[in-house]
Amino acid sequence: MGFPGTWMTESASMIYRVVPKCACSSIGQIMYYSDHGRYFDGDIHDATSGILKWNQAENQAGIEESVKTHSALTFTCVRNPYGRILSSFFDKIAGIQRNGNRYRGNLVPQLIQRYGIEVGDPGNDFQFDQIKSFRRFLLFARDTIRWRRPMEPDIHWSSMAGHISTFIVNGGRYDQIFFTERFNEGMQKVLDAAPTRVRLDVNDAPRFNESEGHGPKRAHKVSEYFDDLSRHLIWEIYKKDFQLFKYDFDDPDNKLPRQEVDLDEVHAKLGR
Incomplete structure (x- = not known):
């Protein structure tokens, strides 16, 4: 490999x-x-x-x-993980890519049809219900990771x-x-x-955020996107990320890790 x-x-x-x-x-x-x-x-x-x-x-x-x-x-x-999955949604699902198209061609239309997601467009200044659409995207992301359908999980x-x-x-x-x-x-x-x-x-050094400016701005604080079901899904998908990399699952608005990464633990648990 x-x-x-x-x-x-x-x-x-x-x-x-x-x-x-x-x-x-x-x-x-x-x-x-x-x-x-x-x-x-x-x-x-x-x-x-x-x-x-x-x-x-x-x-x-x-x-x-x-x-x-x-x-x-x-x-x-x-x-x-809370911030990362939100960034994936706003960049790859709701945003327009550098080539001027939607990410992965027919992915967004498929999500609109199968999961009822809305994403807005530059013509209406990306006006849509961000919280509802993000939670539906999260169901899709879980389906790809847990059951590898309707597609293989995306790297983002x-x-x-x-x-x-x-x-x-x-x-x-x-x-x-x-x-x-x-x-x-x-x-x-x-x-x-x-x-x-x-x-x-x-x-x-400047920051090189290649996805910035190509889609909607996040309109709410992080915790508002995650109700009880959403947090259940996040734990199902990213339990190991929270545990190994020391992030706070209980407070979505606390973006900082609780302690440093234990490299020996990472190698022991991910090297199996």
Whole structure:
């Protein structure tokens, strides 16, 4: 299976296991800068040079060697599951993508038909009942993850533990796992520990939110989207994410983790 979703700097100074909706655009750009002293002109997900990616076959041997010998600092980044699934909904379901189309072609029309979701459109300034539609989307996300119907689960709402575990199961080990909610602090620790070609103060780096501005703004605080049923579904889907990455399930409005990630626990529980 190898190491899908893995990026490495050309200098092999650091390896990153991408977790969608967890600041991956900013992380990729900072990795690029740490080698080249400039940011990639465009969306880092589109870069085909300047940074090594597992999905480019010619890069796989180098990435695999660095992972297996643990010669590069290896890290990933996680996010509060409440905020992450909300971000997935507003970006991928309610938003318009960079190409001007809806995400995955017929996915949104299918959700409108099967689950009664509304998403609005730029013509009406994305006016729709956000809470009702999000809760219906959550049922859909649960169906894809639990029963893999009406489609396979999408990477943007698959559990973080699922993404992170593939790297461990196939022989990798993380040196650091930090929080999107404490991005500058966590990313700086990675840069300080890695032998980068170019030094960077993360506080000086712009944020690269490629999905921003293409859809509706969230109109309510986080807890208002989650009634008792929604929270039951969230626990069903993301129980391991809450437990391993130390987020507060009881208070959806508390986006901060309760403690640091225990790397030994993560490797023990996700490496089985």
